[in-house]
Amino acid sequence: MTLITKEALHKKSPQEITTLLYEACINNLEEAKLAIQDNNFSLANEKLQKSNDILERLGAGLNYEAGIISDQLDAVYNYMAECLIKANLNKDVTIIDEVLKLLTEISSAWRKALVESKNVFPKAAKQKTNAYEQHSIYGD
Numbered sequence: 001m002t003l004i005t006k007e008a009l010h011k012k013s014p015q016e017i018t019t020l021l022y023e024a025c026i027n028n029l030e031e032a033k034l035a036i037q038d039n040n041f042s043l044a045n046e047k048l049q050k051s052n053d054i055l056e057r058l059g060a061g062l063n064y065e066a067g068i069i070s071d072q073l074d075a076v077y078n079y080m081a082e083c084l085i086k087a088n089l090n091k092d093v094t095i096i097d098e099v100l101k102l103l104t105e106i107s108s109a110w111r112k113a114l115v116e117s118k119n120v121f122p123k124a125a126k127q128k129t130n131a132y133e134q135h136s137i138y139g140d
Contacts, residue, residue, distance in 0.1 A: 015114055018061065022107035025054040029084075029100050036091050048088040048096075055081045076102065 004020065012020070032047035059077040062070045080099045087095035 014061070015117075018058065019107070019110060019114065021054050021058055022103065022110060025051050025058075026100065026103055026107065028054070029096055029103070032087075033093050033096050033100075036093055036096075041091060044091060045088060048084050051099075052081050052084050055084070073106075076106070 009017070009020075028047045028051045032044045032051065035041070035044035035047060055077045059074050062074055064070045080102060083095050083099050086092065087099070
């Protein structure tokens with residue numbers, strides 16, 4: 001996993017930070033699975049707790065003004081967090097796999113939405129600038 005400096009993190013948009021959180025959570029879950037398979041339960045516990053912390057931060061960062069999707073994501077994050085607690089108690093890799101599947105699908109959809117929004121919003125921003133410039137009383 002690539003470490004990111006605080007300065008670089010402050011330059012990221014909230015959407016990019018969400019992407020980084022998804023990646024970190026997925027990486028921690030994969031490492032937890034390996035740790036369980038190697039009977040390194042201390043490391044597995046650490047990685048599963050980090051994953052739960054990330055899910056909590058993802059939930060805290062939701063914009064509830066965005067509509068029902070925020071409530072649905074919150075419910076899914078809570079469900080995954082509960083699953084990880086069970087996985088940690090029982091050191092159950094199948095539960096981790098279930099969470100990984102859900103999180104990978106959400107992360108993939110998030111990335112796709114980011115790409116599509118980058119294709120749409122720059123054009124809209126440029127149009128607004130052009131409209132402003134057309135009505136400006138100041139010349140170049």
